[in-house]
Amino acid sequence: MYQEERLLGILQYLARHPRINIETICELFDVSRDTARRDMIKLEEQGSILRTRGGAILPTLSSEIANYGERLHDEATTEAKKAIGRCAASLLHDGDYLLLNASTTVAGFAESIQTHGHVVVTNSIDIASTLTHKERVSVHLLGGQLHPEHRYIYGARALEMLREYHVHKLFLGTCGITPDGLMNLYEEEGFVVKEMMRRADQIIVLADHTKFGKRQFHRVAGLNQIDILITDQEPDEALKEALQDNEVDIRIAPASASASGFKESKNAKEN
Template identity: 60%
Template structure:
């Protein structure tokens, strides 16, 4: 077996079993300990694993940061279905915060209730909502983050402190047992304030976000009321959600 084939097999093992030892690699692939170590060094250099004493675990810290336009193209059908399910939670006259998530943008697009007042830091969502004549739009002011097309900073946080809403809809870059995380600290600080301003916190996340850890921790699971997703997470994470009494809604309706 060539090294690249072994590396793929090692990653498959880690995905299933969470960790692998030098002895496991030697036994499974009939290679020497030196060869097993070289395989782990190679994967470590790629940033896909974390080497431990005698083996390795998968790296939970995701460093992939795509632009807003790139994220909009990722699993678009799943995002649309999640958004449609989320829209069913909105009632006429609800006061709402929409964060700058690509999935949440579809919520703005599919919104079919009347007389909603919406606060957002997303220039794309604000633009989408202008097509809905029954909606009152409050666009936060502050500094523009060009790649992700959102407003952030001290001015935006200060504006948020003047509002209180029924529901907050926010996207998730990563969800683990520790809660929600974001690659951007400045975005995370704004979302923290959004959570404080809402009676109900609703997270929209496709299945790829479960188990993914980003740089900045935004909130704990204790802050979340509902998660809308296209597929349930694994049983371990699902059990943790249940412990925190988080309601899980899927696009399948089960």
């Protein structure tokens, strides 16, 4: 077996198990300890693993995120985001006051809005543009500094403006969701999200399954601060248990565009 094949096999093993050690590599691929050690060194040089005492693990911290345009047109998650957006829109009542953060999943929700008379506050220039085409929707765009790559507004002025508002519902996208809470790569965006959460009666998180277990630099909020999670797939048992322990209402969006409502998560706690 070539080294490249073993390296792939090691990563596949780590995708299913929390840790691998020299002895396991020797057994799996029938190689010497020296060969197994060289494979681990190679993977560490590539940044694919972290060597720890007695073995190696996959890095738990995600430090990269695609830019807004790439995420918006990601074919792997486009349909999931549309389904989540349709289901989120079904929670609206005419006249609701809303906060929307700068998430591509929340952008899908904004496109799905069919109700009227909303007042919407957002820090997303793209969502603000989308909502200008909606009938009887008033848009308040936060002021401040624009992040050119991810197209959100942040900074002291944005926080100051947010403190002047209070709304019925916050629809919130996230970079990652783990048993520890909501994650974000950028601390300055996290500050805006934290303030948004203080300004809403109900907090609704929109996150497709690729966000599950994704740990990033900045922890924005604990799961106990979330009221509803709308997603496209059941979370794994550890995350699901943590959500249920914090009384989060988990709702699964049906994939079909003709479907309406939600599928309740199995064994979900009733609120």
